[in-house]
Amino acid sequence: MPTVLVTGPSAAAREAAIAHAIEDPSTPRSDGVAVILEGLSDGNPVLQDSEKLLISRIAPGCLCCAGNLVMRVTLNRLLRQRPARLFIGVAASAHLDQLRSWLSSAPYDQLLALTPDLHS
Template sequence: MIPATLVTGATPALREAAIRAAMTSTVDTAIILEGIPDAQSGLDADAPHLHIVRIAPGCVCCTGNLTMRVTLNRLLRGKPEQLYIGLATSAHLEQIRAFLTAPPYDNLLALTKDLHA
């Protein structure tokens, strides 16, 4: 099972800093970030162990989960050792958590405690 952490915070920079502080630096890590980064990105996109994907802002559960499903499936094919999902809003955390704990993700992901930046 891949540990998966939902990350919320007021700005992209705060969410990215929280991810950077929490992740193990040498572990193969997949990161899905919602929204456009600001100039203060705390993540090194050139690090060989990081696989960063940015998706357009918009609630990932209200848009039918299609973007999240496609992005997540592509990242999980690479068998990362940890996964972080940075969300622009915490309004629908329960719905997103339900999506990630339903088949097929229930056999692939182990949700950890959320990070709030």
């Protein structure tokens, strides 16, 4: 499953970048998209859950360190839905390489294909 790590200055910026990528006509349409957003919405979410769009929000914190268990549970729950693409909005890029390494390790190495990052 193509997986994109999305970075940016705010949750709203990351969410807008993901929405733009989903709607981009040059991007192949897929049956379903899953989104994990680190950080809470500002009250005006751009993305809305639907039959074809699964959205999970995780409280801010390092997804590869303190938030590892929450991230793992959230990711596993979304993968059971078998989306065609996955976007992960990351609040801080300090440990992006560690997160990428974790997502490239078993069992996720058999399920996810990391694509170039998206910067909002």
